[in-house]
Amino acid sequence: MxxxxxxxxxxxxxxxxxxxxxxxxxxxxxxxxxxxxxxxxxxxxxxxxxxxxxxxxxxxxxxxxxxxxxxxxxxxxxxxxxxxxxxxxxxxxxxxxxxxxxxxxxxxxxxxxxxxxxxxxxxxxxxxxxxxxxxxxxDFRQLTYRLPHHENIPVAYLIWRHPWMTIGQDTFINDMLIRCGLTNVFGHLKRYPEITIQDLKDSGCRRLLLSSEPYPFKQQHIDELQKELPNTKIILVDGELFSWYGSRLQYAPAYFLSLFTSDISVI
Structure with a gap:
């Protein structure tokens, strides 16, 4: 064989x-x-x-x-x-x-x-x-040129609640954020670290992305976090398109383009 x-x-x-x-x-x-x-x-x-x-x-x-x-x-x-x-x-x-x-x-x-x-x-x-x-x-190569100029906007990406968990530098999701022209404020950490609300406040993140998986974040969680982070734009995102690394990747660039250009306030 x-x-x-x-x-x-x-x-x-x-x-x-x-x-x-x-x-x-x-x-x-x-x-x-x-x-x-x-x-x-x-x-x-x-x-x-x-x-x-x-x-x-x-x-x-x-x-x-x-x-x-x-x-x-x-x-x-x-x-x-x-x-x-x-x-x-x-x-x-x-x-x-x-x-x-x-x-x-x-x-x-x-x-x-x-x-x-x-x-x-x-x-x-x-x-x-x-x-x-x-x-x-x-499509990913073209994404770099088609996205608006982000000026490396600092973002955080949450994957879990109780405890709050985010993504570090050595993850596939982090690479997706980079390809969207974004800077992961927890990119200095490894894997999937636990963080606190205070960590989010201290991070300086201007955008907070709440993933649909593995934890199914909803609007109620935006409302909960917005009280603690009044100056941060919080949005729900499709976790499959940020983390599935098979053929679903063929849909990711178009989704990222739509996500980060559909609302000028997100940029």
């Missing part, structure tokens, strides 16, 4: 035509769909909500953090696609003892595009993957 090197540096032996694929990551599940692998994908997680018809019809093998090995064994996959951050290392290692497991490691747009191309090659959809990656790359 052909050998492939995944994004963690592991060498994986994968059949040249995998026919029973399990995806452990929502954004990569959607990529498999857009690559036209309807017949080949046998299992997904309970969080793989796109496409909806797969969510309703494909076998769900648990969650991203609690894969049910007995269900995986029932499906007898010849390829499992996982992610270093979203899946649990010990669970991935256990599955890798039985099946070929290819693991992505995404930190920015470039590593996401590499993943798209590699998954397409592994699944015999190289041309489709290349076309998709080129479109995403081109």
């Amino acid at each position: 052909p050998l492939f090197t995944d994004q963690t540096g592991r060498t994986v032996s994968i059949p040249s035509h995998p026919k029973r694929i399990i995806s452990l990551v929502p954004s990569q599940t959607e990529l498999l769909y857009d690559l036209g692998l309807e017949e080949q994908v046998a299992g997904i997680t309970k969080f793989c909500v796109h496409p909806e018809k797969w969510f309703r019809s494909k076998t769900r093998i648990g969650g991203t953090k609690n894969v049910k090995p007995e269900m995986v064994h029932q499906l007898q996959p010849d390829l499992i696609i996982a992610n270093k951050e979203e899946n649990v290392k010990e669970q991935v290692e256990e599955l890798a003892a039985h099946y070929p497991v290819w693991v992505s490691d995404i930190h920015d747009l470039n590593s996401a595009l590499e993943m798209v191309r590699q998954v397409a090659i592994i699944t015999n959809r190289e041309e489709k993957g290349q076309i998709l990656a080129e479109k995403i790359e081109t």
